[in-house]
Amino acid sequence: MSSPADLKAAQDKLAEFLAAARHAVAFTGAGISTECGIPDFRSPGGLWTQNKPIPFDLFLAHRAARNEAWRRKFAMDAAFGGAVPGRGHRALAWLLAQGRLHGIITQNIDGLHQASGVPDDALVELHGNTTYATCLDCAQRYELDWVRTRFEAAGGHAPDCTACGGAVKTATVSFGQAMPEREMARAAALTQACDLFIVIGSSLVVYPAAGFPLRAKRQGARLVILNREPTDLDAVADLVVRAEIGDVLAPFAAADAAPA
Known part of the structure; x- marks a missing residue:
């Protein structure tokens, strides 16, 4: 100090x-x-000490990983979404x-x-930015309320792009992503x-x-x-x-x- x-x-x-x-x-x-x-990543109690990051290739390959990524996202929003x-x-x-x-x-x-x-x-x-989402295939933008509504209606299953069927992800750069x-x-x-x-x-x-x-x-x-x-x-x-x-x-x- x-x-x-x-x-x-x-x-x-x-x-x-x-x-x-x-x-x-x-x-x-x-x-x-x-x-x-908003806690940082590496300090004690930081975000990475609570959840191991989901690599980009895992997100692409497995729907279960996409479901978990969105579950974490909405849980974090509940805790930190009101930050100013x-x-x-x-x-x-x-x-x-x-x-x-x-x-x-x-x-x-x-x-x-x-x-x-x-x-x-x-x-x-x-x-990137976690306040909205995009389709990884066609780049269609989605607002988080849209994703949340469909995620919850489907019992915790991540929605796919309505335009091309691609995976929808927060507009952030994950580990392993270019x-x-x-x-x-x-x-x-x-x-x-x-x-x-x-x-x-x-x-x-x-x-x-x-x-x-x-x-x-x-x-x-x-x-x-x-x-x-x-x-x-x-x-x-x-x-x-x-x-x-x-x-x-x-x-x-x-x-x-x-x-x-």
């Missing part, structure tokens, strides 16, 4: 970096959403609106950046152009997404890492802050509260 003096010093340094930057980019992970009541953007989300949305941030790359799938006011053209969702080419290209372009890369709430262990901070650093950008736990890139970062994300970013959420 950082002291108030340490916290203020970190906020001042981040404000200094933002003021000097011409093209700042944020990179967010699960840690920015824990304040909103936290202080970190609101701060990034404000910095973006003010032109002090030029884009957000996120590993998150919870839709809270959009809910905070971040437009789609400023957001790169590397791992990363979205368009989003990877957008993230690479933002990284290449930036002179300040701010990592927020990511353990930086999931690749290829975690390769972007190092790429930014190697091409000359300043690297800031805001995360409660150490990461493998701390040693090369220009600023490392191990504190609660909401506490650090709260003063950046409005002009009259921003650090001097």
Whole structure:
């Protein structure tokens, strides 16, 4: 836990970096959403300690796996579906609106950046979005209420696409599923152009997404890492802050509260 003096010093340094930057980019992970009541993946009690992830090939091959994936999805929605953007989300949305941030790359799938006011053209969702579903064969979009109604009516059996009969899945990237080419290209372009890369709430262990901070650093950008736990890139970062994300970013959420 950082002291108030340490916290203020970190906020001042981040404000200094933002003021000097011409093209700042944020990179967010699960840690920015824990304040909103959504647990992360690897910490004790995290989502992966409760349920082993269902690989993509298993989801495709077995209806039982698809049934279980949707059962978990609706159980999680019951627990976390009411989450609203936290202080970190609101701060990034404000910095973006003010032109002090030029884009957000996120590993998150919870839709809270959009809910905070971040437009789609400023957001790169590397791992997709769990707030809607798509057919894996024809890409038909389905809203979750549609899936839930049919799932429950069928006694817990996942529905198939009404257009082509394909498997319907949340619009997320599962283990073993190819990363979205368009989003990877957008993230690479933002990284290449930036002179300040701010990592927020990511353990930086999931690749290829975690390769972007190092790429930014190697091409000359300043690297800031805001995360409660150490990461493998701390040693090369220009600023490392191990504190609660909401506490650090709260003063950046409005002009009259921003650090001097």
